[in-house]
Amino acid sequence: MNIGTLGEFELIKRLTAHLPGRADVLLGVGDDCAVLDLQSEALLLTTCDSQVEGVHFTLQTSSPEQIGRKALAINLSDIAAMGGEPRYALISLILPPALPLSVLEGIYAGLRAEATRFNTALVGGNVAGTGQAAQLIIDITLLGTVERGHVLMRSGAQVGDILFVTGTPGDSAAGFYTLLHPDPAYPARAQEVVRQRHRTPNPRVHEGRILSQLGTNVVTAMLDISDGLSGDLEHLCTRSQVGALIEAERLPLSPALRAIAAHTLRDPLDWALHGGEDYELLFTVAPGSEQLVSEAVQSATGTPVTPIGVILPAPDGMKVRYSNQREERLASKSWDHLKASLERPAAEK
Secondary structure (H helix, E strand, C coil): CCHHHHCHHHHHHHHCCCCCCCCCEEECCCCCCEEECCCCCEEEEEEEEEEEECCCECCCCCCHHHHHHHHHHHHHHHHHHCCCEEEEEEEEEEECCCCCHHHHHHHHHHHHHHHHHCCCEEEEEEEEECCCCCCCEEEEEEEEEEECCCCCCCCCCCCCCEEEEECCCCHHHHHHHHHHCCCCCCCHHHHHHHHHHHHCCCCCHHHHHHHHHCCCCCEEEEEECCCCHHHHHHHHHHHHCEEEEEEHHHCCCCHHHHHHHHHHCCCHHHHHHHCCCCCCEEEEECCCCHHHHHHHHHHHHCCCEEEEEEEEEHHHCEEEECCCCCEEECCCCCCCHHHHHHHCCCCCC
């Protein structure tokens, strides 16, 4: 069996099954960040992510500055998903020898802009060459902190909790579609909005901080939507040992998403449920606290938060209910780097 057949998540499970631990590792593999206890007032959050040219980005569809901003934003989103505050980033670059210096300078301009926006210090990293290979790789490690008793994990959801999402999922997938299938007849403003959402996602750091301060008795579980709502919901259900029901008509679809879907004759729900790289927060709220949570986030950040479903017992699995009350099993279509590489051309994430 090769790793492409095995798939990303099964591979991770096998590689991490017997890792040595320490008493100060409160949470290792299986969430958006590792949580480490250094015996200080706050817990340490650590995460890392790689962006590979031709897989996650191309210089033909994004500017160097946009690539730099997004590379850091996806790591910031992991810290946001735990309710934490980002602090320090290390940047490792794997560089093809023919890469123009201007491209690298543009990427660093984007990294600096995103770091400044979220008060994150770029404190070091590494540079290596690719030899004769032509792919640029940007690998980032990000450290953050969160107060004791306020870290939000994937494992806290309870039956009866209300499922919420920030923002409007699906926009990034629609934006990526327009980049892969250019058409001068796309509605201009809608195309601009969804492409921006894909190229420079907005990590919900401020929203995550508000949610974590409400306490784990109010906000019970959280993660970010990187692989797609259905796939990331499956991660939450697996870790919390629950099921879930999504009300399709409650999904917050942006006007831009609807416009692009109408033009392309595609179902906007498909992008909202299964499209990746939104970096919105998907979280569960104890019943009775819905208004408190909505008002707290929207008043502090202006970001809309929407109840989209409810947590069910584990045997019920994941379901979606449509406006005619018809229910279907919700299949997870999570992005899998290894399986996808066997099924799709490069950069078609």
